[in-house]
Amino acid sequence: MxxxxxxxxxxxxxxxxxxxxxxxxxxxxxxxxxxxxxxxxxxxxxxxxxxxxxxxxxxxxxxxxxxxxxxxxxxxxxxxxxxxxxxxxDTYLQQPVKGGRRPHKRFEKALIARGIMQPGQYAIPAESALNQFGNVPRGTIMKILSGLGAAETVSGVQANATGSKRSKRKGNADRYFAGDVDGTQGIWERKKSAFGDAVRPVFIFSDGEPGYxxxxxxxxxxxxxxxxxxxxxxxxxxxxxxxxxxx
Known part of the structure; x- marks a missing residue:
């Protein structure tokens, strides 16, 4: 053993x-x-x-x-x-994650800098201007800024609408305008239809700071x-x- x-x-x-x-x-x-x-x-x-x-x-x-x-x-x-x-x-999801008041967006800062919107106002998208994702397309925003003369200058190239033939063909300066329509301040788009000319809101200016x-x-x-x-x-x-x- x-x-x-x-x-x-x-x-x-x-x-x-x-x-x-x-x-x-x-x-x-x-x-x-x-x-x-x-x-x-x-x-x-x-x-x-x-x-x-x-x-x-x-x-x-x-x-x-x-x-x-x-x-x-x-x-x-x-x-x-x-x-x-x-x-x-991580910038545009801050409000859904943390809540609270939202700061001015780049688009709004450009409008304020141009004197189109007051510093205490905010641009609220109109329902008719939203795409399938609930946003105003970036291309539309750039056309608006160009038409209103509030587009940024990038690398020395001015994106604002001018009196040139090329710029006039785009028609942004004629298509968009900022002002008061029936007591509502905002940015508007001119539309042509069989019933005549009309305007529709793209952004409405709000004096209240949006909260989330x-x-x-x-x-x-x-x-x-x-x-x-x-x-x-x-x-x-x-x-x-x-x-x-x-x-």
């Missing part, structure tokens, strides 16, 4: 396990953080689809995850803060998702890191 007593090796085994766990812990923490960030992204997108009015593909593709690594076990879920053109998502309620409680959603999944994701990540550990 051969008797084998392994008790003398318990301390060595315990030390080896502690070393293995310690070595694999940074990987497990980074994997946990990354998986939680991905779950947060999925949860945020689900709420955005449900609560935003006709969100564009750009808006729905604006949420990103920065993965964690062993040297920096912190992952992030965030709105992209820069685009090749246009307003970045929180539509997407971004931080609370993230907190709840992390709380509900942290323990499970850490256990799974630790199992994976130990099972793939190199000897």
């Amino acid at each position: 051969v008797r084998i007593d392994a008790s003398t090796n318990v301390e060595e085994l315990s030390k080896a396990l502690r070393t293995l766990v310690s070595k694999q812990l940074p990987f497990a923490l980074a994997l946990t953080a990354t998986r939680l960030a991905m779950l947060v992204k999925q949860g945020e997108l689900a709420v955005m689809r449900e609560r935003l009015d006709r969100p564009t593909a750009t808006t729905m593709n604006s949420l990103y995850v920065k993965v964690a690594n062993k040297s920096n076990p912190e992952a992030r879920t965030f709105f992209k803060d820069a685009w090749t053109s246009g307003v970045p998502a 309620r929180v539509i997407i409680p971004f931080y609370k959603i993230a907190e709840n998702i992390v709380k509900a999944n942290r323990a499970k994701e850490f256990a799974s990540a630790m199992d994976q890191s130990l099972s793939t550990a190199r000897g």
Whole structure:
């Protein structure tokens, strides 16, 4: 009979396990953080689809995850803060996320700088001017600014309507005007029809500062998702890191 007593090796085994766990812990923490960030992204997108009015593909593709690594076990879920053109998502989604009063948009600042709108006023889009996503198209806004002489100068090229033949063919200066129609101040578009000439509102000037309620409680959603999944994701990540550990 051969008797084998392994008790003398318990301390060595315990030390080896502690070393293995310690070595694999940074990987497990980074994997946990990354998986939680991905779950947060999925949860945020689900709420955005449900609560935003006709969100564009750009808006729905604006949420990103920065993965964690062993040297920096912190992952992030965030709105992209820069685009090749246009307003970045982390700017125009501030109101749905945080609520409160909204600042003047670039379009409104241009109108104010030109003296077309008062500093305390805001330009509210008319329902008839909205596209399928509930926005006034950027192209329309640029035509309005050009027609009103409030377009920005980019790289030395003036975008405002002028008296040139090319500019007159575009017709922006004749098509749009700012003023008071039947007691309502705003920006108007001249329309021709079989019944004669008419005007329709594109933007109405409001003296009240627009306020927004929180539509997407971004931080609370993230907190709840992390709380509900942290323990499970850490256990799974630790199992994976130990099972793939190199000897």
